[in-house]
Amino acid sequence: MKKINFYENARKILSNPTVVEAVQKATMHALEKRRQTIARIPDFEELRDKARTAKEEILRDFDGYLEKFKENARKNGFVIHEAGDAREAREIILQIFKERNVKLAVSSKSMTQEEIEINPFLEAHGIKKYETDLGEFIIQIAHQKPSHITAPAIHLTRREIARLFNEKLGMEYTEEPEELTKFARNYLRKKYFEADAGMSGANFLIADTGSFVVVENEGNARMSTTLPPLHVAVTGIEKLIPSIKDLPVFLKILAPSSTGQHQTVYTNIFSQASKDHEVHIVLIENGRRRMLNDPVLREALMCIRCGGCSNVCPIFQLVGGHAYGSVYSGPIGIIWTYAIFGPDVAKELPFASTLCGACYEICPVRINIPRILLELRRRVIERTGGKLEEKALVGLWSQLMTKPVLNKLGFHLASKIQGIFKKDDKLTHLPFVFSNWTKWKDIEPFPGKSFRELWKERKNS
Amino acid sequence: MERTEKFIEELKRNDVEVYLTSRSSLNEDLNEFFKKQGIKRVFVRPRGLVNQLSPDIEFTEKFDEDVDAGLSEADFGIAYSGGLVELAESPSDKLPSLLPDIHIALLKESNILDDFDVLFENIPHPLPDITFIVGPSKTADIEKILVKGAHGPRRVIVFIVR
Numbered sequence A: 001m002k003k004i005n006f007y008e009n010a011r012k013i014l015s016n017p018t019v020v021e022a023v024q025k026a027t028m029h030a031l032e033k034r035r036q037t038i039a040r041i042p043d044f045e046e047l048r049d050k051a052r053t054a055k056e057e058i059l060r061d062f063d064g065y066l067e068k069f070k071e072n073a074r075k076n077g078f079v080i081h082e083a084g085d086a087r088e089a090r091e092i093i094l095q096i097f098k099e100r101n102v103k104l105a106v107s108s109k110s111m112t113q114e115e116i117e118i119n120p121f122l123e124a125h126g127i128k129k130y131e132t133d134l135g136e137f138i139i140q141i142a143h144q145k146p147s148h149i150t151a152p153a154i155h156l157t158r159r160e161i162a163r164l165f166n167e168k169l170g171m172e173y174t175e176e177p178e179e180l181t182k183f184a185r186n187y188l189r190k191k192y193f194e195a196d197a198g199m200s201g202a203n204f205l206i207a208d209t210g211s212f213v214v215v216e217n218e219g220n221a222r223m224s225t226t227l228p229p230l231h232v233a234v235t236g237i238e239k240l241i242p243s244i245k246d247l248p249v250f251l252k253i254l255a256p257s258s259t260g261q262h263q264t265v266y267t268n269i270f271s272q273a274s275k276d277h278e279v280h281i282v283l284i285e286n287g288r289r290r291m292l293n294d295p296v297l298r299e300a301l302m303c304i305r306c307g308g309c310s311n312v313c314p315i316f317q318l319v320g321g322h323a324y325g326s327v328y329s330g331p332i333g334i335i336w337t338y339a340i341f342g343p344d345v346a347k348e349l350p351f352a353s354t355l356c357g358a359c360y361e362i363c364p365v366r367i368n369i370p371r372i373l374l375e376l377r378r379r380v381i382e383r384t385g386g387k388l389e390e391k392a393l394v395g396l397w398s399q400l401m402t403k404p405v406l407n408k409l410g411f412h413l414a415s416k417i418q419g420i421f422k423k424d425d426k427l428t429h430l431p432f433v434f435s436n437w438t439k440w441k442d443i444e445p446f447p448g449k450s451f452r453e454l455w456k457e458r459k460n461s
Numbered sequence B: 001m002e003r004t005e006k007f008i009e010e011l012k013r014n015d016v017e018v019y020l021t022s023r024s025s026l027n028e029d030l031n032e033f034f035k036k037q038g039i040k041r042v043f044v045r046p047r048g049l050v051n052q053l054s055p056d057i058e059f060t061e062k063f064d065e066d067v068d069a070g071l072s073e074a075d076f077g078i079a080y081s082g083g084l085v086e087l088a089e090s091p092s093d094k095l096p097s098l099l100p101d102i103h104i105a106l107l108k109e110s111n112i113l114d115d116f117d118v119l120f121e122n123i124p125h126p127l128p129d130i131t132f133i134v135g136p137s138k139t140a141d142i143e144k145i146l147v148k149g150a151h152g153p154r155r156v157i158v159f160i161v162r
């Protein structure tokens, strides 16, 4: 992968007010819904602690739990495949498909599938794979990439989608979301029945039962995993949780942190396979073991991909997912991109953060993202020999941010965020970040102090 | 019962239509419902409560274009989420709650549980496939505008049987 030019990407996006507005709308919508939902879950903080503890337990004995999962999954009749990297994963999937003469596949949303870039690969081998999540379907026919983890097509307006459906799929032109959805529904209905294989990701791998879990709202994952005779689930090895008894805790924190829903419409727990309905699980390592062995990065393996940190991030709110130039965007996406695609590709990314701490605050499993970002900054600077690079990056950043329009926009967003969080939440310092851009520029991108010390200082200043 | 009330409250929050009935009036209530809604052909996987029905409509075990609704018996209800729990021994067990535009679920009141925890403590091993259903299928992928009936049912109706 080539080096990601975050600043260049960001500048391009910022010149498109429609995208900026759409991203704002999506993130604010999710945050507001989250606030309302969490008010109905009195033990939400305890649930976060419990989820954190369960994920810490996984990291304590990662290989033990992975072995246990594989053993139990095999007992369930699942066929387990292991891929060291993306290329291996693609070959494994192709092999499974070739052996069963698969020509047409349907798939529910999976970031891991995006990570291994399976679609163009299958296409090159004569296998057509349809994305069935509406947002993913839209961007697939638009030949674009997802801009938000839970709202992949949020950067497109209904007019653009209407034109797309009209031109590419021959639908009579209408901008009615209801009609557009119905059209996609009927279009994909046929595909589910015709498909030789269904694909999915996995939100959780349950060690003590060998089960895996897929959550969704549309029913497309249910269709993709039920109707075709073959189900191939592609997942990173970090999705482990120790026991099915831990699942309630995760189900209770995931949807509220993600879309702000209390629960997703469908939670699918798979524990069965048969001759007529084969289930294969492709476990992907692709850099995760490196993360596991890295004292700072390993914490990021706890991520349950809720997207909450993106929603709350003032930078993400401004520029959206495309600026990050990677399948994984937003604050945690910076860390994953760095870990998977390497420091040369991702060297600008750790600087695309205000270190305001909002991501840490919202993360349901309490990943200290700013601390990791600071460490990544340190590593980038060390690798590139220091000063010059550092100055260049900060320079780019301030160039982007000092434009009066952006300042205003930033401030506007920040005050919205302030309204969203209760007063006793620690986030009331957020607008500070925006009203003090000039001050911010004076702050060292990598101070010799811990994040907490820095935080305190900034609060007192 | 407090648990049932909580369950119903959550169901309604999830846009599920709720009817309370008893074993003896289930047939009558269902027939009335079918009639009112113009439902003539119903896709089922017969078992449990469903086997005891004698409806004025046509039951079919094969899904086709003419099916008006799907009927299933939910194994449990979860009061915490207003969720229906379906256990499936094979993928085809999952279809009545998935393919038709309208999904009607029967649920014994005694199978309403407070929370997920109770379910996972009591579920038999080896596990069947488990689906939680929380309202009609939906999407907000176009400009965040909510549309019901994305790929699955547009309407979900529950008959709680006392």
Ligand code: SF4
Residues within 6 Å of the ligand: A257, A302, A303, A304, A305, A306, A307, A308, A309, A310, A332, A359, A362, A363, A364, A365, A366, A367
């Ligand atoms: S880091 Fe935390 S908030 Fe961000 S996506 Fe992962 S779990 Fe969610």
